[in-house]
Amino acid sequence: MNDSDARITVGDSGTVTAAQAVLGESARLPWHRRLLPFLGPAFVAAVAYIDPGNFATNIQSGAKFGYALLWVVIASNAMAVLIQVLSAKLGIASGFNLAEVSRERLPAPLVWIMWVVMEAVAMATDLAEFIGAAVGFFLLFHIPLFWAGLLTALITFLILGLQRYGFRPIEAVISVLIGIVALSYLIELVLVRPDWGQIVHAAVAPGFKGDESVLLAAGILGATVMPHVIYLHSALTQGRIVVRDPAKLKRLFRFELMDVVIAMSIAGAVNCAMLIMAAGTFHAKGMVEVGTIEEAYRTLSPLLGNAASTIFAISLLASGLSSSAVGTMSGQVVMQGFMRFHIPLWIRRLVTILPSLIVIGLGLDPTHTLVVSQVVLSFGLPFAVIPLVIFTSDAKLMGVLTNRPTTTVIAYAVAALILSLNVYLLYTLAFGG
Numbered sequence: 001m002n003d004s005d006a007r008i009t010v011g012d013s014g015t016v017t018a019a020q021a022v023l024g025e026s027a028r029l030p031w032h033r034r035l036l037p038f039l040g041p042a043f044v045a046a047v048a049y050i051d052p053g054n055f056a057t058n059i060q061s062g063a064k065f066g067y068a069l070l071w072v073v074i075a076s077n078a079m080a081v082l083i084q085v086l087s088a089k090l091g092i093a094s095g096f097n098l099a100e101v102s103r104e105r106l107p108a109p110l111v112w113i114m115w116v117v118m119e120a121v122a123m124a125t126d127l128a129e130f131i132g133a134a135v136g137f138f139l140l141f142h143i144p145l146f147w148a149g150l151l152t153a154l155i156t157f158l159i160l161g162l163q164r165y166g167f168r169p170i171e172a173v174i175s176v177l178i179g180i181v182a183l184s185y186l187i188e189l190v191l192v193r194p195d196w197g198q199i200v201h202a203a204v205a206p207g208f209k210g211d212e213s214v215l216l217a218a219g220i221l222g223a224t225v226m227p228h229v230i231y232l233h234s235a236l237t238q239g240r241i242v243v244r245d246p247a248k249l250k251r252l253f254r255f256e257l258m259d260v261v262i263a264m265s266i267a268g269a270v271n272c273a274m275l276i277m278a279a280g281t282f283h284a285k286g287m288v289e290v291g292t293i294e295e296a297y298r299t300l301s302p303l304l305g306n307a308a309s310t311i312f313a314i315s316l317l318a319s320g321l322s323s324s325a326v327g328t329m330s331g332q333v334v335m336q337g338f339m340r341f342h343i344p345l346w347i348r349r350l351v352t353i354l355p356s357l358i359v360i361g362l363g364l365d366p367t368h369t370l371v372v373s374q375v376v377l378s379f380g381l382p383f384a385v386i387p388l389v390i391f392t393s394d395a396k397l398m399g400v401l402t403n404r405p406t407t408t409v410i411a412y413a414v415a416a417l418i419l420s421l422n423v424y425l426l427y428t429l430a431f432g433g
Contacts, residue, residue, distance in 0.1 A: 012166035019241045022255075023248045038255035040171035041236035042263035044326055045084055047174055048229035049077070049267035050181050051323035052132020053125070053377070054220075054274060055316055061216045062278025063290040065209050067195075067202035070275055072217045074203055076224035077268035079414045081260060083385060086392045086403070086411065087230045088256045091237035093249065093401040094391075098234045098384070099337020101391050114383050115338035121380035122228050122331035123355060129327050130156075130356040133320025139297050139313040145360045152324060153353050159325040167240060170325075177322035182266055184315030185273035191304045194280035218421055224271060225418070227377060227384035228330040235333040246400040253401055379422055385415045 019037035022029070061069045091097055096104075099118075103111050130152055137148035162169040208214055243252055281304065282290040290296055300309040336342050389411040395402045403411070 012168050015168055016241060019252075019255075020243075023241075023243060023251050035255060035258060038241070038252070039259050039262070040167065040175070041088060041233060041240060041256070042084060042259040043175045043178060044171055044236055044329075045087075045229045045233040046263040046267040047178060047319075047322045047326045048125070048226040048232075048330075049080060049224055049264065050178065050270045050319055051125070051129050051226075051327075052135070052316060052320050053128040054224070054271055055132065055319065056128075057216060057220045058271060058274035059278045059282075059290070059296050061213075061220060062275040062280075063282035063296075064216070064288050065213055066279045066283040067198050067276065068207065068209055069213060069217055069220065070199065070202040070272060070279075071204065071206045072220050073224065073271045073275055074268070075206075076221050077264060077271060079221075079418075080225045080268075081264045082407075082411060082414060083225060083230055083388065084233055084260050084264060085257055086388050086407075087233040088237045088260060089253055089398070089401050090388065090392050091234035091239075092241075092253055092256060093398045095238055095242070096234075097238050097333060097337050098231045098388055098391070099334050101397070102387050103338050103340075105391070106387070111338055114387075115334065117380055117383045118228065118231065118334045118338070119331070121377055121383075122327065122334060124376040124380075125226065125228055126324065126327040126331065127356050127359065129320055129323040130353065131320075131359060132316055133324055134356070134360065135294070136313055136317030136320050139294070140310070140317060146357065149353070149357055149360050152321065153350075155321055156324045156328065159321065160328060163329075167236070174322050174326065177318045178263075178266065180318040181315045182270050184311045184318075185270050185277065187311050188277045188308060188315075189273050191308050192277050192280040194276050195284075199276060214421075214424065221381075221418065221421060225381055225385075227380040228327065228334065230384040230388060231337065232326065232330040232333050235337070249400055381418045382415065382422070385411075385418060389415060 015037045022034045022037060058073070061072075087098065090101065094101060099115075102114060106114070130149065133152040133155075134145050134148040137143050137151055138145050141148075143151065159170065159173060162173060208217065237256060241252055243249055278290070278296065281300065282288070282296070297309050297312055300312055332342075389403075389408065392398055392401075392411075393403045393408045
């Protein structure tokens with residue numbers, strides 16, 4: 001397991017045994033039973049793709065520009081699938097996570113820079129997730145935001161505490177919370193009854209509507225392709241099911257590929273539903289200035305009924321709690337992998353609470369804070385995506401799971417697109433377009 005602190009428990013051993021039997025082709029089971037032992041890592045990673053930052057960017061995008069930026073959500077999710085596949089593959093093939101490989105193979109000054117950048121990214125995403133959950137508590141139970149923040153911290157501690165029982169319990173809890181978010185938005189879509197003709201057109205007709213739409217597109221990208229969870233996914237797969245036989249490695253990768261496709265398809269559908277809900281509810285009624293989560297909650301009741309706003313708040317709370325736990329796990333992987341420095345998760349959780357409580361205490365607008373945090377994330381993406389592509393293209397490191405040339409070309413094209421959008425965004429923010 002190298003630097004990873006994951007442990008195989010009695011509960012996990014059944015999953016590992018079942019997976020080994022499937023990989024050895026000694027298990028004669030239906031396909032869905034064969035797949036089950038391998039499901040989990042991508043669902044934990046997928047939480048980061050439906051976190052409160054997505055709520056903020058998608059609500060603003062849908063309300064302001066209708067369905068126009070739906071193609072950005074779809075394109076970002078497609079990029080996310082590719083990147084998370086590469087991350088999972090790195091952990092499977094090498095037995096190391098991305099931070100560990102970076103530490104061993106890159107110059108020390110660059111490693112320090114990457115660590116600082118990724119810690120900043122982890123803080124930005126943790127801010128978004130923590131505030132999102134606190135706002136969820138506030139909307140549902142009218143708890144003051146400060147106390148809602150403390151309650152969020154307590155529940156996050158409890159979720160993280162499941163790690164002592166192995167990987168399966170926390171995977172199960174995270175998957176249930178994802179299910180709550182997905183079900184909530186399925187209900188929202190039924191209530192909204194959007195214009196599916198416009199949706200199809202927007203999905204396949206790329207375009208922007210001014211500099212503000214570019215800023216929101218960058219926020220969507222930062223909220224969808226999450227740099228910190230790229231590091232986490234490689235850690236989740238590096239020691240979960242360990243095999244070294246080339247044929248078994250290929251079979252293991254195929255199963256993990258299905259895990260990613262299923263989990264990320266659900267996350268992508270939820271992201272699309274967020275934007276569609278905002279476009280079909282707010283933009284369609286001329287309410288283009290609905291720019292905050294609280295406004296969206298308050299406005300849903302008169303437009304769609306009390307049930308709609310309550311369902312929205314429940315989904316936000318489930319998203320915030322699950323992604324806050326995953327964000328803390330990611331930060332630990334980054335610190336441990338780059339610096340070989342380990343602190344208990346509960347101490348890291350306490351440290352990362354402080355910026356969020358400061359934001360709440362200062363009375364800063366939560367939704368604007370969420371959007372800004374997602375833009376910060378988009379600037380951290382090159383420090384995760386570029387080394388990931390380099391390492392997964394290295395035959396000595398990856399063996400039989402080395403990227404095919406076509407995969408490498410596509411992955412570098414994705415990295416170039418991300419860099420180009422970030423440069424344009426920086427220019428827009430600095431010089432006003």
